[in-house]
Amino acid sequence: MSVVVALGRYGLEIFWFVLGCFRLFLDFLYWLVIGPLKGFRLRMRETARQAVRMGVNSIPIVFLVNFFVGVTLAVTVADILRIFGAIEYTASVMGVGFWRELSPLLTAIIMSGFAGASLAAEIGTMKVGEELMALEASALNPIRFLCVPRLLAVIVMVPIVTLLGNVFGIYGGYLVYYAMLDLSWAQFYDKMLDAMKVKDIWVGGMKSAIFGGIVGLVGLAQGLRVSGGAEGVGRATTNAVVYSIILIIVADCIMTVVIYF
Amino acid sequence: MGAKGASGVDRDSQFKKGDVIVRCRDVRKSYDGRPILKGVDLEVRKGETLVIMGGSGHGKSTMLRLMIGAERPDSGTVELFGQEITKLSERDLYPIKKRFGVLFQSGALYNSMTVGENIALPLREHTDLDEKIISIIIKLKLELVGLRDFEHLMPAQLSGGMKKRVGLARAIALDPEIIFYDEPGAGLDPVMLAVIDELIMGLGDKLGVASIVVTHEMQSAFRIADRMVLMHGGLVLAEGSPEQIRTTSDPVVQQFIHGKAEGPIPLRLSSRDFAEDLLGG
Numbered sequence: 001m002s003v004v005v006a007l008g009r010y011g012l013e014i015f016w017f018v019l020g021c022f023r024l025f026l027d028f029l030y031w032l033v034i035g036p037l038k039g040f041r042l043r044m045r046e047t048a049r050q051a052v053r054m055g056v057n058s059i060p061i062v063f064l065v066n067f068f069v070g071v072t073l074a075v076t077v078a079d080i081l082r083i084f085g086a087i088e089y090t091a092s093v094m095g096v097g098f099w100r101e102l103s104p105l106l107t108a109i110i111m112s113g114f115a116g117a118s119l120a121a122e123i124g125t126m127k128v129g130e131e132l133m134a135l136e137a138s139a140l141n142p143i144r145f146l147c148v149p150r151l152l153a154v155i156v157m158v159p160i161v162t163l164l165g166n167v168f169g170i171y172g173g174y175l176v177y178y179a180m181l182d183l184s185w186a187q188f189y190d191k192m193l194d195a196m197k198v199k200d201i202w203v204g205g206m207k208s209a210i211f212g213g214i215v216g217l218v219g220l221a222q223g224l225r226v227s228g229g230a231e232g233v234g235r236a237t238t239n240a241v242v243y244s245i246i247l248i249i250v251a252d253c254i255m256t257v258v259i260y261f
Numbered sequence: 262m263g264a265k266g267a268s269g270v271d272r273d274s275q276f277k278k279g280d281v282i283v284r285c286r287d288v289r290k291s292y293d294g295r296p297i298l299k300g301v302d303l304e305v306r307k308g309e310t311l312v313i314m315g316g317s318g319h320g321k322s323t324m325l326r327l328m329i330g331a332e333r334p335d336s337g338t339v340e341l342f343g344q345e346i347t348k349l350s351e352r353d354l355y356p357i358k359k360r361f362g363v364l365f366q367s368g369a370l371y372n373s374m375t376v377g378e379n380i381a382l383p384l385r386e387h388t389d390l391d392e393k394i395i396s397i398i399i400k401l402k403l404e405l406v407g408l409r410d411f412e413h414l415m416p417a418q419l420s421g422g423m424k425k426r427v428g429l430a431r432a433i434a435l436d437p438e439i440i441f442y443d444e445p446g447a448g449l450d451p452v453m454l455a456v457i458d459e460l461i462m463g464l465g466d467k468l469g470v471a472s473i474v475v476t477h478e479m480q481s482a483f484r485i486a487d488r489m490v491l492m493h494g495g496l497v498l499a500e501g502s503p504e505q506i507r508t509t510s511d512p513v514v515q516q517f518i519h520g521k522a523e524g525p526i527p528l529r530l531s532s533r534d535f536a537e538d539l540l541g542g
Contacts (some may be wrong), residue, residue: 125372126372129367129369129372130365130366130369131369131370131371131372133326133365133369134363134369134371135371136330136331137329137330137358137361137362138358138359138362138363138382138383138386138387139354139355139356139358139383139386140382140386
């Protein structure tokens with residue numbers, strides 16, 4: 001019984017938190033769309049700086065993870081497809097698997113650690129250090145000033161980094177394909193495209209943008225609600241990663257079922 | 262009306278020295294059902310320095326946060342420049358916020374920006390001044406706090422006292438009409454404290470700035486104050502000129518300003534009897 005209660009409490013906590021994220025998202029939309037019309041300009045240079053900080057710096061890790069998962073997946077799949085004499089279809093599995101599912105998911109999870117945690121820590125530290133109050137006292141809205149550039153940067157960068165993740169992962173798969181079958185990149189590429197639909201590409205892109213939004217919103221919301229000094233910042237950072245991963249996986253499942261089932 | 266101040270922020274010049282520009286009436290505030298402010302009345306006049314004293318947890322800082330619009334009272338009114346702010350939307354508060362500056366306890370510098378950028382931020386965001394003029398203003402404000410050579414350093418490279426001085430430079434960047442100081446003396450050496458005190462007094466005398474200073478430093482409080490308020494238990498216990506406060510017979514005031522351990526202010530905040538607690542009763 002107590003397990004049920006604990007689970008229920010945890011679920012409720014996540015529900016309220018998601019509601020808070022949603023409110024933050026509405027605020028974000030306000031400052032993104034309506035704010036500039038009222039003379040509160042977007043901070044584009046800050047957005048670019050954040051995009052570099054969170055996007056570009058994460059590329060090496062995205063490369064490593066996607067590449068190795070690509071190799072692993074190719075070996076695993078090829079083993080089974082060999083039984084049916086269809087080993088060359090490894091290419092199809094790699095293409096569909098990475099575009100639709102693996103790269104958006106893996107990259108988003110990496111970004112939740114890379115960008116989400118650092119957002120929570122940064123904003124949380126600013127809150128503890130009275131910086132957010134100082135911004136408000138000088139008539140600067142922290143959402144407009146801090147959150148909008150950061151969230152915009154993550155939403156733009158996660159799909160771009162995911163695209164690179166596709167390339168890295170599929171390249172890893174191709175290396176296995178090449179080692180086993182000694183077939184050229186062109187043949188691999190043809191087989192891959194045969195199985196893919198245009199839908200897979202835009203679904204992958206859409207998913208990764210939504211995951212980017214989740215990573216950014218969860219990180220920022222955790223940072224904004226920090227209280228209680230350094231310990232609070234630590235807790236917010238952990239929660240940012242845990243909540244992002246949970247929400248990303250749930251959102252992924254929902255989207256995949258709705259779109260493909 | 263609508264004359265531009267030195268930094269280009271719109272302000273009207275309706276207030277003369279001696280006019281009330283901050284007025285709080287019957288302000289009440291509780292946190293989690295625990296009352297912190299139980300009906301506080303305060304007035305501050307243009308050009309005047311009001312020092313708010315009181316023990317920790319007796320509502321000084323809460324009062325400050327209410328006056329700068331960071332929080333809203335449960336009931337009562339707070340007027341800045343003759344305008345009730347407690348019911349204003351965030352965006353309607355902006356023009357008022359541009360007319361006051363706040364020095365936070367830790368300085369609250371933006372750690373990702375250099376000292377110069379910290380001071381430039383309100384100027385860049387709220388005025389359309391040329392970068393050349395902004396860089397001159399930065400130097401002027403830093404010179405005032407004696408840190409002109411530190412423009413390009415990051416806050417992490419500064420000592421606590423220096424951060425506070427930069428915080429003050431930033432607070433006066435837009436030439437505010439009111440400056441709120443949250444414990445300006447905490448963490449400063451006596452010499453630096455005297456420098457900050459001089460600054461506070463100078464801003465009041467020369468520019469007609471109203472200063473509201475929350476502090477524990479008695480020496481500094483009596484030096485800078487035109488008027489003093491002692492808050493105790495969520496209420497204003499005593500109010501008057503430094504001389505009146507010094508000579509009042511109220512035992513709580515006397516204990517506080519002389520910093521005595523013995524007196525009517527209780528040290529122990531627990532309600533249970535000590536012996537009973539020890540024996541697990």
